[in-house]
Amino acid sequence: MHLAREIDTVLLDMDGTLLDLHYDNHFWMEHVPSQYAHKADISLAQAQHYMSAQYAKVAGSLDWYCYDYWSATLGLDIHQLQHQTKHKIQLRSDTLWFLEYLKKSNKRVIMLTNAHRSGIALKMQQCDIRHYFDAIVSSHDYRVAKENRNFWEMAAEQHRIDFKQSLFIDDSEKILQVAQQVGVAYLRGIKTPDSEKPAQEMQFFKGIKLFSELLIEQ
Structure with missing residues (x-):
């Protein structure tokens, strides 16, 4: 063959x-929103709603995939956060x-x-x-x-x-x-x-x- x-x-x-x-879906839909919720002192649901709106703004562009863009936008160190869930890779x-x-x-x-x-x-x-x-x-x-x-x-x-x-x-x-x-x-x-x-x-x-x-x- x-x-x-x-x-x-x-x-x-x-x-x-x-x-x-599954790693990326978990990271961007669950882990990052949970970290943002803690930082902004809001509920997980509020954080997920906010981030969904932010994702929609740049979907399909390079910023959508850029750790530096999201670090600046969310005030979170995306480069560091990815290591926290690396066992799911x-x-x-x-x-x-x-x-x-x-x-x-x-x-x-x-x-x-x-x-x-x-x-x-x-x-x-x-x-x-x-x-x-x-x-x-x-x-x-x-x-x-x-x-x-x-x-x-x-x-x-x-x-x-x-x-x-x-x-x-x-x-x-x-x-x-x-x-x-x-x-x-x-x-x-x-x-x-x-x-x-x-x-x-x-x-x-x-x-x-x-x-x-x-x-x-x-």
Whole structure:
């Protein structure tokens, strides 16, 4: 069994694709609001309501993913807070198997993530998978999120990526649509980014629950 021979580069999102999104959902929806509630001396419900409004203001932009932005906005040290729940950082069930498979198949593997470099460093430390990647690209490197075509153009130029021979996997359909617009030939969505939540359905892209679904018979 193998990936299509035409694919020489595999582009992988991090949170919700390689890593269980439960950590991030817990961190941003529960842990950070609880810390803000304590700081502002308000109820957890009030803090969650306030933060939901703040999240909505910057959704899809680089600030949405930026620890420095949220540290300044909330008056909390997000870089430090992430360590308090790091025990929840976990790989998705067959991530390690898939990365091993790609390594044995001599595929070029590049991570494309909106995560802040501080978050990437902690997650790579916890999961020990950095060595599987030929490059790890953060949208913060280019100061523009993956939801923007400019991210893709800069990543392709810097890392000499031929999108026509690339597979991109992400849990965000909006980001998959941008990848499609710039010419990425093979696209798959993750149906089960958060192990604690029901599977999501993709409207416009083929979705997978496990990486093994990508393989085709010889």
